[in-house]
Structure formats: C-alpha cells, structure tokens
Amino acid sequence: MTNLEDRDREIDITSYAEVVLAAQSADEAHPAFSNLFVETEFVPAHGTLLATRRPRSADEPRAWLAHLAATEGVTLGTLQYEATARASWAGAAASGRRFP
Secondary structure, eight states, X not given: OOOOSSSOOOOOOOOOOOOOOSOHXXXXXXXXXXXXXXXXXXXXXXXXXXEEEOOSSTTSOOEEXXXXXOOOSOOOSXXXXXXXXXXXXXXXXXXXXXXX
C-alpha cells in the first residue's frame, strides 16, 4: 500500500493464515487431524511467525512456512500476533473486536 495523500495516515493491517503444510487432498480428507501436526513460533528479532509441520515418519521431509510483513519507511507501534482458532478470529473480526 502507498499513501498518495499530502497527510500522514495510520493504518492497521491484519493478516490471517490457516496453516496446514500438507497436500490439499490430505487436509480435505482429515482437516482436524492435519492441523495436529503444525507447530508455530514467533521470532521477535525478525518479526516473523514460523510454522512447521512435524513429519509423521522418518522419511517425510519437514515443511516450513514464514509469515512476515516487509515495510518501507516509518512504522509505528509494535508487531502483534495472536495464535487462535479460525472460528474465534473470524467471529472477532466480524464483530470489530481488536486483538491485543
């Protein structure tokens, strides 16, 4: 996003991801089961959420995902995140509730 106006604007940006890190067919067959293998961690030094899927066997490769925002210019405040269930987040977003 770019502010093309002559005055400063403060914008809050919210992103959402439902991480599975598995084949779509496997997730569709057993969605609750697929999510059991996903672990997340916040890396403050990089402002990044990392997600990985624990392998179910020794020969299955470990998949990783990095979720971050790249900004140019001045940013205000601190990066915030919340790990929550999709239904909880969607309900809060629809009601206008702000996350801490």
